[in-house]
Amino acid sequence: MDQDKQDQDKRDQDGSGQNGQAVAYVSPPAPEVRPVSFGDITDALKLGFADFRRAPLYGLFFGGCYTLGGLFIMACLSFYDMPWMILPVAIGFPLIGPFIAVGLYEISRRLAAGTPLYWREIVLVVIEQRDRQLGAMAFVVLFVFWIWIYQVRLLLALFYGLRPIGSLEEFALSLLNTSEGIGFLAVGTIVGALLAAILFCATVISIPLLLDRDIDFVTALITSFKSVFKSPVVMLSWGVIVTVSAIIAMLPAFLGLLVVLPVLGHATWHLYQRTIVAVR
Numbered sequence: 001m002d003q004d005k006q007d008q009d010k011r012d013q014d015g016s017g018q019n020g021q022a023v024a025y026v027s028p029p030a031p032e033v034r035p036v037s038f039g040d041i042t043d044a045l046k047l048g049f050a051d052f053r054r055a056p057l058y059g060l061f062f063g064g065c066y067t068l069g070g071l072f073i074m075a076c077l078s079f080y081d082m083p084w085m086i087l088p089v090a091i092g093f094p095l096i097g098p099f100i101a102v103g104l105y106e107i108s109r110r111l112a113a114g115t116p117l118y119w120r121e122i123v124l125v126v127i128e129q130r131d132r133q134l135g136a137m138a139f140v141v142l143f144v145f146w147i148w149i150y151q152v153r154l155l156l157a158l159f160y161g162l163r164p165i166g167s168l169e170e171f172a173l174s175l176l177n178t179s180e181g182i183g184f185l186a187v188g189t190i191v192g193a194l195l196a197a198i199l200f201c202a203t204v205i206s207i208p209l210l211l212d213r214d215i216d217f218v219t220a221l222i223t224s225f226k227s228v229f230k231s232p233v234v235m236l237s238w239g240v241i242v243t244v245s246a247i248i249a250m251l252p253a254f255l256g257l258l259v260v261l262p263v264l265g266h267a268t269w270h271l272y273q274r275t276i277v278a279v280r
Contacts, residue, residue, distance in 0.1 A: 141203060151191055201225050
């Protein structure tokens, strides 16, 4: 009897049931979403700022990483004599903000739970995400960002042809003073807005959800889109607030992101909490 019990325990550990049949994996159910209001956005921003004030060094650290990353990209473009790419990259740079903000989501989660903050634990949580479903989500974000970059290059070729583009100042002036520049700006804005809207719908809830719960990234993507469809005006308004705030914060050499990014990151976590129905 003891040997039979040991054999049965071994089969159970190996994922086998009776008669040696494998036990099928059952994925967790998709989270339920609830509609949100503009009042939820206001409250999320207040709570986000409160979290930043409670843990300013952590917020400045993650905001600083994002700032240094932006400055490094700008320096590389200048070094390789591609000043015409600085403006498109600067505008598209906020697209990867949600993934960078994972550490901020973890800080807000710990603050809400009353869990002490330790540098080592928070950094480890961020690093460990590469082995979870959030790692797959990162490829989605970067894929859309690269589409953004290549569509800029394609539009430049279509509207400017082989004409050499000089400094950033010359390129910026041509956008408003030439027919090619106006066409490039108009089409680029439409395409860019479409890509930004798709990425926002895919990430606004999915990234904090993947950090918070053990589900697959496809379910998280679907849940994120559902949350936007549930409250389209409110959620898309939140996307506009985040994008415009990030772009304005980048104007003074990316330095505004030191504060703006942490506040928006914490606020996104609180908006996620109000969007997803808690597990009972």
